[in-house]
Amino acid sequence: MIGINEVIETNDMIRHMNLDVRTITMGISLLDCVGADLSDTCDRIYRKITESAKDLVHTGNEISRKYGIPIVNKRISVTPIALVGGSVAKSEDDFVEIAKTLDNAATECGVNFIGGYSALVSKGMTPADELLIRSIPKALSVTGRVCSSVNAGSTKTGINMDAIRLLGEVVRETAELTKDQDSIGCAKLVVFCNAPDDNPFMAGAFHGVTEADKIINVGVSGPGVVKRAIESVRGESFEVLCETIKKTAFKITRVGQLVAKEASAMLGVPFGIIDLSLAPTPAVGDSVGEILEEIGLEFAGAPGTTAALAMLNDQVKKGGVMASSYVGGLSGAFIPVSEDQRMIDAVEAGALTIEKLEAMTCVCSVGLDMLAVPGDTKATTISGIIADEMALGMVNQKTTAVRIIPVIGKKVGDKAQFGGLLGYAPIMPVNEFSCDAFIERKGRIPAPIHSFKN
Amino acid sequence: MKKTIITVLGKDRVGIIAKVCVYLSGNNINILDIAQTIVDGYFNMMMVVDCSASSKDHDMIADELSEIGKELGVQILAQQEEIFNMMHRI
Numbered sequence: 003m004i005g006i007n008e009v010i011e012t013n014d015m016i017r018h019m020n021l022d023v024r025t026i027t028m029g030i031s032l033l034d035c036v037g038a039d040l041s042d043t044c045d046r047i048y049r050k051i052t053e054s055a056k057d058l059v060h061t062g063n064e065i066s067r068k069y070g071i072p073i074v075n076k077r078i079s080v081t082p083i084a085l086v087g088g089s090v091a092k093s094e095d096d097f098v099e100i101a102k103t104l105d106n107a108a109t110e111c112g113v114n115f116i117g118g119y120s121a122l123v124s125k126g127m128t129p130a131d132e133l134l135i136r137s138i139p140k141a142l143s144v145t146g147r148v149c150s151s152v153n154a155g156s157t158k159t160g161i162n163m164d165a166i167r168l169l170g171e172v173v174r175e176t177a178e179l180t181k182d183q184d185s186i187g188c189a190k191l192v193v194f195c196n197a198p199d200d201n202p203f204m205a206g207a208f209h210g211v212t213e214a215d216k217i218i219n220v221g222v223s224g225p226g227v228v229k230r231a232i233e234s235v236r237g238e239s240f241e242v243l244c245e246t247i248k249k250t251a252f253k254i255t256r257v258g259q260l261v262a263k264e265a266s267a268m269l270g271v272p273f274g275i276i277d278l279s280l281a282p283t284p285a286v287g288d289s290v291g292e293i294l295e296e297i298g299l300e301f302a303g304a305p306g307t308t309a310a311l312a313m314l315n316d317q318v319k320k321g322g323v324m325a326s327s328y329v330g331g332l333s334g335a336f337i338p339v340s341e342d343q344r345m346i347d348a349v350e351a352g353a354l355t356i357e358k359l360e361a362m363t364c365v366c367s368v369g370l371d372m373l374a375v376p377g378d379t380k381a382t383t384i385s386g387i388i389a390d391e392m393a394l395g396m397v398n399q400k401t402t403a404v405r406i407i408p409v410i411g412k413k414v415g416d417k418a419q420f421g422g423l424l425g426y427a428p429i430m431p432v433n434e435f436s437c438d439a440f441i442e443r444k445g446r447i448p449a450p451i452h453s454f455k456n
Numbered sequence: 457m458k459k460t461i462i463t464v465l466g467k468d469r470v471g472i473i474a475k476v477c478v479y480l481s482g483n484n485i486n487i488l489d490i491a492q493t494i495v496d497g498y499f500n501m502m503m504v505v506d507c508s509a510s511s512k513d514h515d516m517i518a519d520e521l522s523e524i525g526k527e528l529g530v531q532i533l534a535q536q537e538e539i540f541n542m543m544h545r546i
């Protein structure tokens with residue numbers, strides 16, 4: 003039988019270390035929603051989403067009460083809309099209509115975000131893909147809950163530089179259209195390399211075409227728990243430190259596994275994967291930056307940061323895979339700037355720069371995330387930053403992503419306020435040397451040599 | 457049988473266990489095990505109970521125990537046992 007100290011430990015994690023299930027995300031395929039025309043397709047999409055996810059929020063709340071564990075978000079991801087809308091959406095505005103339908107369906111279901119306003123263009127763009135990408139600024143400015151992502155490269159295909167060039171402009175335009183809210187539209191747009199089909203975390207979640215009709219994916223978090231656990235091994239060897247992180251990751255993931263199985267059974271939807279990611283929030287004690295400090299760095303960004311992060315990320319994965327039958331998604335440490343108080347502090351102290359962040363993304367999950375840059379940053383510069391990050395993903399055979407926010411009207415020294423889970427961000431200086439001629443080249447970067455494994 | 461773990465956390469005082477036990481017996485909930493300890497000066501108690509004969513569901517029991525906790529100035533939680541088993545048993 004379970005002992006009192008084990009009960010106390012678990013409840014202490016929940017009460018004092020921000021242990022939570024970050025999201026239950028229901029993936030819904032919309033491939034069977036293509037209708038005769040735009041309005042018929044929108045009707046079908048609305049019906050399928052609201053019917054499939056009608057009990058999602060209620061079920062999440064019920065599980066939360068049963069086990070006394072907070073389940074912070076309930077979300078929905080759908081098939082990339084460029085695939086669904088391709089035959090009926092003939093203009094950017096037609097795609098925006100679909101975005102509005104997604105927004106309404108999300109509101110009806112009571113979820114705070116719906117992901118999948120997406121296009122998969124790692125090798126080339128269909129006319130529908132291009133229309134969808136061009137419609138992103140408007141779609142994100144007229145909806146509140148819709149999240150968008152574009153997969154613009156992969157290890158197998160190389161990098162679609164035409165898409166990257168276009169996305170630099172799209173990011174800027176999105177920023178312009180939402181400039182009255184510190185360009186918040188860009189916080190809902192992610193550019194990926196090697197995007198996973200089953201990621202439950204926003205803003206990059208979509209329901210991949212390789213997935214079943216419906217699926218439950220669960221994202222667990224707990225930077226605070228890891229931080230507290232390694233406080234007890236201060237000064238100890240790497241062996242002891244790694245063992246501690248691994249055990250903690252195991253415990254956290256097991257909670258996710260329980261919640262995922264329960265949600266899957268209650269909703270009658272198959273269980274997909276657990277994504278164990280150390281996903282920080284702006285709350286004190288819920289920070290990846292703080293873990294890096296506890297490992298022994300004055301600030302995130304100090305020399306040694308990349309090594310510390312590589313170790314952290316690896317131990318989190320090793321603990322996680324043992325705890326669940328299916329681990330997937332992104333699974334690792336997230337390093338968003340605005341959503342992590344100690345990362346913000348590191349930027350403000352001058353310890354953390356974009357270039358160091360880029361190095362850090364080589365060894366942890368995802369990439370340059372929630373990065374606020376000056377509002378006058380050129381589209382080609384944004385494309386260049388995205389291309390660099392895509393190259394890291396392509397060569398290292400991992401997922402990388404960019405969520406960059408040129409905050410219109412603000413410059414280095416100012417702050418952008420996004421509110422809620424998105425937090426606030428100091429504007430970071432950008433290398434202003436030009437990459438115009440590089441970005442203006444047409445075509446794609448070929449796949450790297452090590453992709454030829456057949 | 458699905459077991460429920462009831463935990464009480466707070467400053468020790470006379471009658472905590474008595475009051476919780478009165479509630480449990482009144483609702484046909486059987487106590488299987490009780491343990492208590494003091495951590496950092498706080499009173500921690502854990503009860504393993506079986507609610508299967510109770511006419512009330514988990515939510516209602518959890519809410520009513522939480523109310524009793526407020527009257528006593530302590531925090532009372534009711535959680536199903538699986539969360540602890542999952543985390544601490546392979």
